[in-house]
Amino acid sequence: MLLRLVKNLFARPATSAHSSKPISTQEQAQTLFHRGDFRSAILAYRSYLEEFPHDVLALNDLGCCLANTGDDAGAAAVFDQAFSLDDAYLPVVVNHAKAIADRQMSGEALPYLRQAKVYDADFYASDAVLGAIALAMGNAELACQRAKRAWLASFDNLRLANCYLLNCAYHDIDEAQLAAEHRFWAETLAPRAQADDAETCDASLTALPERSSKIRIGYWSPDFRNHSVRYFFRPLLENHDRDRFEIVLYHDIPKSDEYTARIREKADHFIDVSDLPDARFVALIRSHQLDVLIELAGHTSNNRVNLLQECLATVQLSGLGYPPTTGLGTIDGKFLDIHLADADSARYYAEMPLVLPNSFWCFDPMEEAPIEPVPAAVRNGYPTFACIGNIAKIGDRTLACWAEILHRVPDARLLLRSISFNDPAALDAMRERVGNAGIALERVDFRGPAGGADFFASYNDVDIVLDTYPFNGGTTSCFATYMGVPIVSLAGKSLISRMGRSILNNLDLADWVVDDAAAYVERAVAGAADVSFLARFRVEARERFSRTALGNGKLFAEQLEHSCTELLQAKRDGVPCHEDAVAPLPAQELVRRAYGVLRFGQYEAAQRIVDYCLRAYPACGTAHILNTQRLTADGKYDEAAAYLLERVEGFDAGDRFAVWVNIARFQLLLGRDEECRKVVALAATAVGEDASDRAQLRMLETCLKVRAGNRAVAGARQPSVAAMRIMVLIVVDDPAAFERKRDDIASRCELPAGVGLDFLRCSEQHKTRVYSAVLREPSADIVVIVHKNIDIHSASFFRDVVSTLAHCDLLGIAGARSWDRLDWRHSPADNKAASFMVPSGEKEGCFEMQQMGLERSAAVHGLSVLDGSVLALNRARLAGIAGLGEFDPLLEDGAALMEEDLSHRAHLAGLRLAVHQSLGVVMDWRLALRNQHLGEVRWQLTQHYGFDPLTLRDEDRTIISVPVGSPDEGVAVQQLFFEDSV
Incomplete structure (x- = not known):
């Protein structure tokens, strides 16, 4: 397949x-x-x-x-x-x-x-x-x-x-960054389309009875089923005060089971909304006139928490199912408790911390789960540490602590249990991570998941659970302590890293909560030695649960009801609830994301990111640059320049260079050279040490010099070369297009003395045959391959090709020093060199001179792969190496990848590759080369050269560019720029 x-x-x-x-x-x-x-x-x-x-x-x-x-x-x-x-x-x-x-x-x-x-x-x-x-x-x-x-x-x-x-x-x-990520999502969330709100619901299925004096509270979740949420929701549901509260449940997933039935029978109203479109669900829930709506999913699977960007109930709350903030300031509160909240909590929650007096949740499996009273350490003769749950929570810091614990307790074993271990690849990956952490694999038991009664019983084989950080265990920690197994928990700053702290404090195990890695190790080592406590806790665990809201559903329900009632009254009285202090992501990260979204043509989404960035960072100049795209998209460069000029003095100093550059570009597009000259002078005062910024400034200055009449100084007359012939292969199917391109090249490009010129049309679908024949043709000394998307405008093109090929064997307009990935154009700047022109995407009839990489000399040698759109070859050198003139027909329909492969094969054979950065080439991105089998060609080359497409590599997409009014102007800028750079 x-x-x-x-x-x-x-x-x-x-x-x-x-x-x-x-x-x-x-x-x-x-x-x-x-x-x-x-x-x-x-x-x-x-x-x-x-x-x-x-x-x-x-x-x-x-x-x-x-x-x-x-x-x-x-x-x-x-x-x-x-x-x-x-x-x-x-x-x-x-x-x-x-x-x-x-x-x-x-x-x-x-x-x-x-x-x-x-x-x-x-x-x-x-x-x-x-x-x-x-x-x-x-x-x-x-x-x-x-x-x-x-x-x-x-x-x-x-x-x-x-x-x-x-x-x-x-x-x-x-954890502050985690909160910032959630805030970013909420602040850039697309608003729900309001046009659908006219849709109505089927009243016969969804209408509720007339309102009574009871507080109508709704719970909304996709997890009213055999899901971890049931262990926390059922004790609350079954202990609600039905004299004061009317309970409505919104079941939001097309799955039901025996636990769904048990939950359904305890609710006043149970409504399956899983098949309701967003608009109908919003209309439905608003029609129910809820006093309180509590969503239980957060950003876990199958949620629709985005709908809470609107007000669906008098009070909207989040709890039980998701530790971090939702990011939505429209949610009035998030359930915390006194062990979680502190004076710094506002930094981590967009919602108001709704602080309960004991526990932020209540755990009761409501199933038989007998505890083995004798600790595993006594039965086995050695202590067993364990971590049970999602292995993604096990970070390197946690593994380092475990390695030290096992070193300090040399007879101990470690048990890891996870559903992930059903996947052989995940098991192998975890074994490798554990081994790399310095833990002997023979001391570790890797076990797959257990279900039902077996899962409860599995905790009887464990003495101490080692909690993860910063994402603490939640449900699994409740299971462990409920089964009489203490946990060692490292606490952080917010709910996600304080779940263990809450659980342990509620069970009077505060001394098992630690604040740093060293204390984590010490607590685990000491706990393993205290077998008498391990035995005692197994006996006391259930009683400890029952006397606190963590395990007492009636007490928890009373406390939650009280908090909800107080908040509801405050909301009705108009008392401001909460103003979060969640910091935004850094400005430049927001800008990077806006550019990343723009790269995929998502203009509205990018604008929302820009708008958020400017609300958070009004002085972010790069965000203001992005904001001008609303104007430049309509060709309003004058207005865009005015917008930036009015604000530039208030921008961060580090952004001003980029702002001046963009204003200068607008002035060039408008043909206002004098205004541009003034702006470029200001840019010169703001440029830093970044090599790309300095090159950008020099390119603008070069463009202004050309417009003022300066040109590159012609070198001394080159001596005549030995008689040679150049064969120009134009790869194009249309004979008329071939003739136009042939005539253009012949009329624009001067030939050195003693050089003859021939042209040959090569059909795109016959490249392999024609290339092989031409490379065997002794009458051609230099072969120049020109694809249909290439135009050549430099009069010195052939002179530059001949002189440069005296020191190399293959020449192009772009290339890379190493070919470590198929898309080498995205490799780091110091690996590549390229310079050419493209038609402007901003203004009809204009062009962009573009340059990639850090090389500032015209000729760049020592490369291993070249762009295949235009190549100049020393025919004799290539013909002298066996096999180079043979081509894989499979590569023929892969745009210019066959030519890139040729260049790299030549490099591997010892030939010399170079790029010339002032050849005056225009690459027309509007003309697609033949690529019917591009994917297959890419796959062929990937396999052949051993590239790993799944390796994430650093990417550099930086392009230095300047708008030019014509290709001839671009040639002059290109030649002067690289002459000045020598």
Whole structure:
């Protein structure tokens, strides 16, 4: 299948290309899908697919919608159907890989994802699935990086945002930064489309009785089922004061089980809203006139917490299911307790900390769970430490502590239990991490999950649980202490790292809470030696639970009811609830994200990020530059320049250079050279030591010199070269286009004395045959390959080619010193060199001179790969190496990658590669080279050269550029710029 994947990589499957389709239905479904209204999209896609059941794109999107709403079984069935119809369409292949990974067979999913990344490195879904696999393998840092890339590529995809935020919770980052990430999400959230609010609900199914004097409180969750939330919600639900409170439950997932039934029977009203579109759900919940609405999911799976950006009830609260802040200031409160909250809490929650007097939750499994009274250490003859749960919580700092504990207690064992260990790849990854931490693997037991009574009983094999940091255990820590096993917990600053502190303080185990790694180790070592306490706690655990709100549902319900009632009254009285102190992400990070979102054409989303940045950092000059894109998109360069000029004095000093540069660009586009000269002089006063900034300033100054009449000084007349002939191969299918390009080159480019010139048209689909023949043709000394997207405007082009090829064997306009990744153009600046012109994307008829890399000399030697759009070859040198004149026909339909491969093969054979940065070449990005099998070609080269597409590498996309009025002006700027740089 993997080789067939190339067939439809970049095209809609043939099964989907029907001109007679009811486009309105299809477009409606797609609009709803991209808006994130998955439930409405499901209805639209199903209606559409009734008529066109083989539309693979629609099936794939329907599967995504079903997955987003929690219908995993339905999604899997749809993805299987789509894959059976077309196993070569990229999104279907990635979702197929996800289905494999979800079955905990990551090793089998990775080949599909590896190839998908080669075919389309920017396809967000590949990064999303790779992030999920990384998290399952315990690599939270990589999971965050992947999830962030996916989110920025599809910014209004709520599922991707939730994945990133949840991954950040697992990653060992500062807790203030974690809060800032959530605030960023909330502040840049797309508002819900209000046009759908006219939709009404089916009153016969959803209407509630007339309001009574009771407080109407609603609980909203996708987890009223066999889910960890049930251990905390049922004790609350079953102990609510029904004389004072009317309970409404909103079940938001298409899954039910025996626990759903138990929860349903204890509610006054139980409403399945899982199939309600957002607009209908909002209308429904507002019609119920709730006094209090408590959401229980946060940013965990299958949530719709984004809807709480609007007011759906008098008081909106968050609790139980998600430790970090939601980020939404429209949520009035978040449940904390006295062991969690302090004077600094406002830094970590957008919601008001609603501080309960004992515990922020109540744990009661409501199942039989007998405790073995004799500690495992006594039964086994050695102590057993354990960590149970998601291995993504186990960071390097935690592993280092465990290594020291096991060193200090030489007869102890460590038990790790996780559902992740059902996946062989995750188990191997965790074993490697444990070993690298200095822990002997023979002292560690890796066990898969246990269920039901076996899970409770598994804690009887444990003496002490070692908590994770900064994401403490929650449910698993409650289980451990409920089963008489104490935990050692390192506490941080907010709920996510203080869950252990709350649990232990409620159980009178405050001395098991520590503040640093050294104390963590000491507490664990001392605990293992105190066998009498371990035995005593097993006997006392349940009684300790019962006397505190942590384990006493009646007490917890009373305390929660009291807090809700007080907050409700304060809200009705107009008392301001809370003003959070969550700091925003740094300004430059916000700007980077805006640029990242813009790269994928998401202009509205980028503008929301810019708007948020300017609210938080009014003096951020780079954000103001981005803000001018509203004007420049309409060609209003004058207004854009005026906007920046009016504000520049108030900008941060470090941003002013970039601001002056952009104003200068606007003036150049407007043809106002004198105004531009003044601005460039101001830019010179603000430039720092950054090499790229200094090069940018010099390029602007060079452009102004050219417009003032200065040109590069012509060198001394070059001596005549030995008689030689240059063969120009123009790769183009259209004979008329060949003739135009031939005539342009012949008329513009001067030939050195003694040099003859020939032209040959090469069809794009016959390159291998023509290239091989020309490289064998002894009459050609130099072969110049020019693709149809290339125009040459420098009169000295052939002179520069001949003189430079005297010191190298292959010459191009762009290249890299090392080819360590297929997309070498994104490698670090010191690895590449490139200079050419492109048609302007800003102003019709204008061009951009662009330069990449740190090289400032015209000729750059010592490269290993060259851009294949235009190449000059020393034919005899290439012909003298066996095999270089042979080409793989598979590469022919891969744009100019066949030529890049040729250049690298020449490098490996010992030939010399160089770039000349003032050849006066225009590369027209509007003309696509033949690329019917681009994905397959990329995969072929990736395999051949051993590139690893799953390795995340630092990327540099910096381009130094200046607008020029014509290619001739660009040639003059290019030549003077590199002459001045010598």
